[in-house]
Amino acid sequence: MGVKLYTLDASPAARAAMMALEIFNVPFEKIDVNLGEGEHLTPEYLKKNPMHTVPVLEDGDLILHDSHTILTYLADTYGKDDSWYPKDTKKRALVDQKLFFDSAILYRRGRNISTSVIMEGKKTKEQKHLDLIEEAFGFMEAFLSRTAYIAADHVTIADVSALSSMSSLVNLHKFDEKKYPKTAAWYKKMKSTPYCKKYNDHGEKALHELVTKLLNSWKNPMHTVPVLEDGDLILHDSHTILTYLADTYGKDDSWYPKDIKKRALVDQKLFFDSAILYARGRNITYSVIMEGNKTKEQKHLDLIEEAYGFMEEFLSRTTYIAADHVTIADVSALSSMSSMVNLQKFDESKYPKTAAWYKKMKSTPYCKKYNDHGEKLVIEWLAKLLNS
Template sequence: MVVKLYKTDLSPPVRAVMMACDIFKVPVEMIEVNLLEKEHLKPEYIKKNPLHSVPVLEDGDLIIHDSHAILMYLADTYGTDDSWYPKETKARTLVNQKLFFDACTLFPRLLSVVFSVVKEGQKCISQKLLDNIDEAYNFMELFLTQTTYIAGDQITIADLSAISVVTSLAIALPIDAEKYPRLLEWLNGLVNQSYCQKFNEPGVKVLRELILSNLQSYDLVHCIIVGQCVCLRCVETVVLCRSIFLFVNVTMVLKLYKTDLSPPVRAAMMGCDVFNVPVEMVEVNLMNQDHLTPEYLKKNPLHSVPVLEDGDLIIHDSHAILIYLADKYGKDDSWYPKDINARAAVNQKLFFDACYLFPRVRNVTYAIILEGQKTIAQKLLNDIDEAYGFLEQFLSKSKYIAGEQITIADLSAISDVTSMAFLLPIDAKKYPKLQAWLTELEQKPFSQKFNKPGVKALEDIVNKLLSQP
C-alpha cells in the first residue's frame, strides 16, 4: 500500500518527513497542498486534519497530522533497524525530548519570524526575534558539546526534525562559527547528506526567497549577535514552561524538579501518581531564580520545569517524561499503547498539546504576569476558543482525545485546559464533548491531588494582577 503525504516544501516539518520517507524507503505519494489557494481549508482536508496544517500522513485508515509523530511512526514501521529511533527506553527518551525541543523551542521561533514578515508585513526582523533565534542556537551548541548529534552519538530522527528548522533559521540569523562551532559542524555534516540536499535544500531556498523578498532591506551584519543572551525564554519560565534535561546522580528514587503553577509540571506529577512512581518532588523557586543556578543549568540548559532525574537520565520535557514513565513504570500499555497505530495517535496529541494548547495558556499568563497587562487581549481569547474547537472535534470522534481509552495525552491536555478554563470559561452548549471530558477528568483522584491546587494558585495570581490598578 502506498502512503500519502500531504505537503508543501516551504514547511520545515514537511521537509523533515520527506527526508525520513527517503531514508526509510517508504512507498509514498506526495500530494501538494496549495496554501495560497486555501486547499488546507477545504472540507475534505479538514476532515483529515482539523488543524488544517501540513504535513499530514495517510497510511490506510491511519492519519497523522504532526511531523514528529509521523517521524516516530515511520521509524517504527519502515525502519530496517532501530538506529534512527532506538527501542531501548532511555535512548528513545532522549530522542523524544529533543523532538519536543524542536516542537516547542526551535520551530516556534522560526514561525514567529515568518509570520511577522510574510503575514504582518514587517520590513525588518525585530531584535527580539533575532535574540530568540540566537538563544536557540546556544541551546543547540550546549547539546552538541555533549554529544555528536542532538540526542546522542548516533544520528536519529531528532536530527532530521532539527536540521529542517535550523537551516531555515539561518536565513534570518546566520550562525556565528566562532560562537557556535559545534552547531555549525553538525549543520555542515547534515546538509551534505543526499536526503538533505534532495528534500530539504530546495524548500529552504524557496523560503529564503519568500522572506527576503518581503524585506525592504536586510543587513546580514546586523544579524550577528554577540555577548551573553538576555532572553525571553529565561523569564518565561517564571510563569510556565515545558522543556528537556540531562543530569547525573545515582539514586533509587526519581527526582522531579517542579513548581505547581506550571501545567507541564502538573501533567508530570499526575503521571507519577498514575504509575505509582517512587519520586521525590523538588521545588524550584522561579522567583528566586533557582532555575538559573549553575547546578540547575547543568541539568537543563533550557532552565525550565519540569525536569525528571532517574539515575543518570535527565529529561526536561513533560511529554517526554510522560512517555518515559508509561514505558518504564506502567503495569500495562493502556496509558501508552505498544500498537504502532494507537501509539501514533497518542503521540500526535502530545505534540498537539505542546504546539497548540500550552502556548495559548503561556501567551496569556506571560502577558499578565511578566508584561503587566491588565486585560486579556481579544486575540488571545480567540486563540483559546479556537483550541476548544479543535478539542471538540477530536472528542466528537472518540471518548478521549487519542481514542476510546484514557492515555497520557489526556493527562497532558487536562493540565492546560483547566488552566485555560478560568481565562475563558468553556461554553457547554458550544463545546459539550469538551465539557463532558473536562468534568470527568477533573474528578479523577490524580487530578484532584496534583492538578487542582496548581490551577487554583495560578488563577489567584492572575486574578490578583488583573485587579490591581
C-alpha cells in the same frame, strides 16, 4: 537513587508530570523550584535544563526536561500495561499526535496570556489570545466527537497532558459547556480523577489566583487584594468594602448602624483591626513570605500577645467587639484573629471572653464557607517556609 521531580505547582506542565508519576505509582522526591528567587537560573539547575523551565525529571543518570517526554518515558518504563501509551505504532502515533497538539496548541495558547500578564506586566488579556483559546476549545470538541478520549476510546497520557492545560485555559477564557458538550463531559471525567485532585487542582488554583491578582492590580495602585468592583465603583480596602456592602446590600442596619454614635463604635473597631490585628499578623507573614526570614521575631509575637489583651478588654465591655450584637467589625476581626492564633499561641484561660467570642464567630456558616480554607492555606504555607 530514586526519581526526583523539580517542579512548580502552578505550572501546567509540572502538574502533568506529577499526575503521571501518581498514575504509574512511582515514588518520587518533589523538589519545588522557586522561580521568584531565581532557583531555576542557578548553574546547577541550568546544567540539568539549559532552558531553565519546569518540570525536570531525574531518574538515575537520565535527565528529562519536557513534560510530554516525561509522560512517554514514565508510561514506557513504569506502566503495568501499554493502555496509557500503546506499543502498537499506529495507536501510539495517535497519542503522540495529541501530545504535540497539547504542546503546540493547548499549553502554548494558555501560556500566551499567562506570560504576558506574569512576565510582561500586561493588565488585560488580549482578544487575539482569547480567540485562539476559543479556537482550541473547538479543536477539542472535534477530537472528542470521534473518540471518548482525545486519542482513543480509553484514557491515555495525552488526556493527562491536555487536562493540565485545559484546567488553566478554562480559567483564562470562559468555557461554554453548551457549545462544547463533548469537551465538557471529558473535562468533568478527568477532573474527578484522584490524580487530578491530588496533583492538579491546587496548582491550577494558584495560577488562576496569581493571574487574577496581577490583572486586577491596575485597579489598585497598592496591588493588594481584595478588590471589589460593583459597576463603575472600584474599592481596594477590605474594611471599606465591608462598610459599602453593609450600606448598599444590608437588609437592615444591624451590621453597620446608621446611628452616628453606634456607627462610630463600629468604625473604631474596623480601624483597630486594620492598624492592630491585621497589621500585627502581617508583620510575621510578610517577614517570612516576602523577606525570607526563617523565624518569627519575638517582638512581633509580643505585639500579637498585646493585641489579645486589647480584644479581651473590648469583649469585657460588650458581647461582640463593637456592640452587644454582631457587626461587620467582628467579621473583619475574625479574619485577622484566625491567622494570629496560628502565629502565636492563644491562651484561652488567659483570655476567656475572647475565646468565647472566637468560638462563636468560627462556628458561623460564612466563616466555614469563606475563611477556614484560606486560613489553612496561609498557615501551611508559612509552616513550609519556616521549616525550609
